Amino acid sequence: MAEPARAKPKPTPETQHFWDGTKAGELRLQRCDACANVYFPPRPFCPSCASRKVSVFKASGKGKLYSYVINHRPAAPGFTPPYAIAVVELDEGPRMMSNIIDCPQTPEALELDMPLEVAFEALDDKITLPLFRPAKG
Amino acid sequence: MRRNQVAVVGAAETTELGVIPNMSQIQLHADAALNAIADAGLKLSDIDGFATAVETPQQMAHYLGITPTWVDGTSVGGCSFMLHVRHAAAAIEAGLCKTVLITHAESGKSMIGKQPRFTAPDSLNGQFESPFGVYGPPSMFPIPVLRFMKTHGITHEQLAMVAVVQREWAAKNPRATMKDPITVADVLNSRMIAYPFRLLQCCLVTDGGGALILTSADRAKDFPQKPVYILGTGESVETPMVSQMKTFDSSRAFKVAGPLAFKEAGITHKDVDHLMIYDAFAHLPLYGLGDLGFMPHEETGKFIADGNTRPGGKLPLNTNGGGLSYMHSGMYGMYALQESVRQMRGIAPAQVPNAKISVCHGVGGMFAASGTIIFTNEK
Numbered sequence: 266m267a268e269p270a271r272a273k274p275k276p277t278p279e280t281q282h283f284w285d286g287t288k289a290g291e292l293r294l295q296r297c298d299a300c301a302n303v304y305f306p307p308r309p310f311c312p313s314c315a316s317r318k319v320s321v322f323k324a325s326g327k328g329k330l331y332s333y334v335i336n337h338r339p340a341a342p343g344f345t346p347p348y349a350i351a352v353v354e355l356d357e358g359p360r361m362m363s364n365i366i367d368c369p370q371t372p373e374a375l376e377l378d379m380p381l382e383v384a385f386e387a388l389d390d391k392i393t394l395p396l397f398r399p400a401k402g
Numbered sequence: 403m404r405r406n407q408v409a410v411v412g413a414a415e416t417t418e419l420g421v422i423p424n425m426s427q428i429q430l431h432a433d434a435a436l437n438a439i440a441d442a443g444l445k446l447s448d449i450d451g452f453a454t455a456v457e458t459p460q461q462m463a464h465y466l467g468i469t470p471t472w473v474d475g476t477s478v479g480g481c482s483f484m485l486h487v488r489h490a491a492a493a494i495e496a497g498l499c500k501t502v503l504i505t506h507a508e509s510g511k512s513m514i515g516k517q518p519r520f521t522a523p524d525s526l527n528g529q530f531e532s533p534f535g536v537y538g539p540p541s542m543f544p545i546p547v548l549r550f551m552k553t554h555g556i557t558h559e560q561l562a563m564v565a566v567v568q569r570e571w572a573a574k575n576p577r578a579t580m581k582d583p584i585t586v587a588d589v590l591n592s593r594m595i596a597y598p599f600r601l602l603q604c605c606l607v608t609d610g611g612g613a614l615i616l617t618s619a620d621r622a623k624d625f626p627q628k629p630v631y632i633l634g635t636g637e638s639v640e641t642p643m644v645s646q647m648k649t650f651d652s653s654r655a656f657k658v659a660g661p662l663a664f665k666e667a668g669i670t671h672k673d674v675d676h677l678m679i680y681d682a683f684a685h686l687p688l689y690g691l692g693d694l695g696f697m698p699h700e701e702t703g704k705f706i707a708d709g710n711t712r713p714g715g716k717l718p719l720n721t722n723g724g725g726l727s728y729m730h731s732g733m734y735g736m737y738a739l740q741e742s743v744r745q746m747r748g749i750a751p752a753q754v755p756n757a758k759i760s761v762c763h764g765v766g767g768m769f770a771a772s773g774t775i776i777f778t779n780e781k
Contacts, residue, residue: 272532275524306530306646332549332650334541335597341537347597350535352545352645362534362645372597377552394533 271343273392280307282321287393292324292383294357305359326383327400328355335370353381353397367398403666406781408491409622409629412442412615413743416507419729420579422609426515428457428465430507430611435466438503438613443626449615451499453490455482455506455733462505472499478639479766480680480733482506483614484773487739488635490616500617506736507611531643539682542768544599546650547685550699551598553651556688558598560703562589564684565602565726567712572723574713574752579606580727603684605730612736614743619781630746633759634667634776636660644768653765655772656693660763663774664695667759671696675757676745677717678738680764681724687711690763694774718754721745735764739775746779 276284283306286293296303297311298318310317333351340346349370354360366384368374380400387393414437416422416430425433431454439446446468453474454462463470472493476485483506490502509516519538521528536542550556566586572578584602592601622629638658640647648654664671671694679690687706692699696717705711711719722728722741729737742762744750760777 271535272521272528273523274529274533275522276529277524280529306526306643332546334544334548334599335594336535336537336541337594337596339537339540341532341535341541344535344537347594348535350541350545352650360645362531362536362643364534377548388533 269342271341271388273388279309283307284392286323287385287395288391290385292326292395293321294324294355294359295319295321303357303359305361325356328353328381328397330365330375330377330379330381331360332377333365333375335372335375349375351397361395363395363397365398366396403492403495403635405633405667406631406778407619408494408616409619409631410614410743410777411617411622411625411627411629412438412444412613413740414438414441414613415737415740416611419577419610420608421511422509423512423514425509425609427507427509428461428515430509430609431457431462431505432466434507434611434613435503435505438615441627442615444501444615448501449503451490451493451502453486453502453504455486456508468503470499472502478771480682481735481764481766481771481773482733483736483739484762484764484775485637487614487616487632487775488637488773491632491635494616494618500621502616503613504616505611505613506733508731508733509609510731511607511609527643531645539768540595540599540604542644543683544596544685545644546647546769548598549650550685550689554699554702556703558590559586560707561598561603561684561688562586563707564681564687565589567706567709568681568720568724568726570712571721571752572727575723575728576751578723578728579608580723599683602726605682605725605734606727608729608731610729610731612740614739628747628779630743630777630779631781632775633669633778634663634665636662636666636774637772639771640769642767642770647769652693652699653689653769653772655769656689656763656765659772659774660694663761663776667776669759669776673759674717674761676721676742676754676760677719678742678760678762679719680734680738681720681726682730682734682765684726686765687719694761694763713752721750721752721754735766735773738762738764742775742777746777748779
C-alpha cells in the first residue's frame with residue numbers, strides 16, 4: 266500500500282500559469298496593467314480595481330517569514346510532525362502559504378521576519394510546489 | 403436596521419451537551435428546536451421563517467415538518483447564527499415572516515450523520531493551502547498569532563491566561579464540559595498541538611446544538627419568557643484562506659462587523675455589561691477586544707491577565723466558559739448567543755448582576771467571516 270501522500274493541487278484555467286511557472290522553476294505573480302497592484306492567488310482580473318488587463322511576471326522569489334505554526338497533531342497526510350506551516354511575505358507584496366525547508370522546525374530557528382528564498386519541490390511530473398528556505402548571504 | 407424592533411422569545415440548547423452518541427446531527431437540530439419551541443410556548447406550526455447552517459433549510463424544514471415562507475441558509479462557519487439573527491430581524495421588520503426559528507447542531511464529537519469536511523484540490527484552498535500541511539482548524543486558526551504577538555507585544559503567559567480565566571467561569575456552570583481550575587503553568591505544560599498553542603488553548607470537541615426563536619417586539623410581550631431585544635447587528639466576510647487575510651495584526655471581518663453593530667445600537671463600549679467573543683482558540687478574545695474597539699490590541703493581553711474579564715471583573719467575558727471550557731461542537735456561535743440571551747433574561751448560571759446590554763461577537767472559518775449581535779433587556 267502506498268504511503269499517504271500530501272494533498273496535491275489541481276490547477277484551474279485561471280491558475281495554470283502559476284503551476285506552469287513552478288514546474289519551470291519560476292515563482293509567477295500577476296500585476297495589474299491599470300493600477301500596478303501585484304496580487305496572489307491568481308485570477309484574470311485585478312482584485313483592487315477590477316481591470317481585466319493584467320500581466321504575469323516572474324517574481325524575485327525572495328521574501329520574509331510573516332507568521333507560522335509548528336503543527337504537532339493532527340498531522341496532514343504526507344507530513345511528519347512537527348512541521349512548520351508558514352506564511353511568507355514576498356518582496357513584491359503578496360503573501361503565500363508554504364513550508365520552510367533546510368531549517369530546524371523549531372521556534373528558535375524560525376524567527377519572524379527572517380529572509381527566505383523560494384525553492385521548488387516536484388511532487389510529480391505535473392505539479393511542483395513552491396517552498397522556501399532561509400536566504401543565503 | 404431600527405433598534406429593538408425584534409426580540410428573542412425562545413432560546414434553548416439540546417437537552418444534553420458533550421458526548422451524545424444516541425442522536426444524529428439532524429436529530430440534535432430537532433432536539434434543540436423542540437426545546438426552544440417549548441421555551442417560547444409555541445407550536446412548530448407557528449414557525450413561518452427558518453434559518454440554519456451546514457444542514458440545509460430544506461433538510462431541516464422537512465425533518466421538523468414546517469412550511470416556512472422565509473428561509474436563510476447562510477453558512478459561513480461558526481458565526482452563521484449571528485448572521486441569521488441579523489437577517490431574521492430584517493425579514494421580520496420587512497414583513498416577510500412573523501416568527502423565525504434558527505437552529506444549529508453538530509455531531510462534532512460522535513460524527514453521527516455529519517458529513518466530513520472536504521477541500522477540493524482545485525479550490526483556491528486546495529491549491530494554495532492544503533499542499534502545505536494544513537489539516538483541520540488547529541493547524542490553521544493559530545497561523546496569524548505569532549505575528550499578532552510580535553506586533554502587539556502579547557506574551558505566551560497572557561495567552562495562557564485566556565484559558566485560565568474562562569475555566570473560572572466554567573466552574574460556575576453545571577453544563578460546562580471542563581470545570582476543574584487550571585493555572586498558567588497547566589496551560590503552558592499541556593500537550594503541544596500547533597505551536598504556539600497547546601491543548602488547553604484549543605477549543606473542545608463536543609456534540610450539541612441550540613435554537614432561537616425571534617419575533618417582532620410588539621408581539622414579544624405576549625410570550626412567557628422575558629423578551630431579549632436586538633439592539634444592533636453587524637456582519638462581514640474576508641477570505642476563506644487564512645494566509646490571505648489583509649493583515650495578521652487584526653481581523654478585517656471583525657473590524658467591519660463589530661463597529662457596525664455598535665453604531666446601529668447607538669452605544670459606547672462603556673455601556674457594555676456583558677461580552678461574548680467566540681473563542682475557538684485563545685487568541686480570539688484578544689483580536690475581538692481590539693477589533694471591536696474596547697482597547698488597543700496592545701492592551702488586550704494585559705487586560706485579561708490582570709483579571710478584568712474574570713468573575714467579578716469589570717468586563718465579564720465568555721461567562722459560560724466559552725469554546726475552551728463550556729462546549730464546542732464545531733460552530734460555536736449559537737452557544738455564545740444562548741449565553742447572551744440567558745444573561746439578558748437574568749437566568750445564567752454565572753449571572754452578571756443587573757446586566758442590561760450584552761455584545762455577542764462571532765467568527766466563522768479561520769477569520770473568514772464575522773457577525774456581531776448586541777442584545778438588551780430594556781426597550
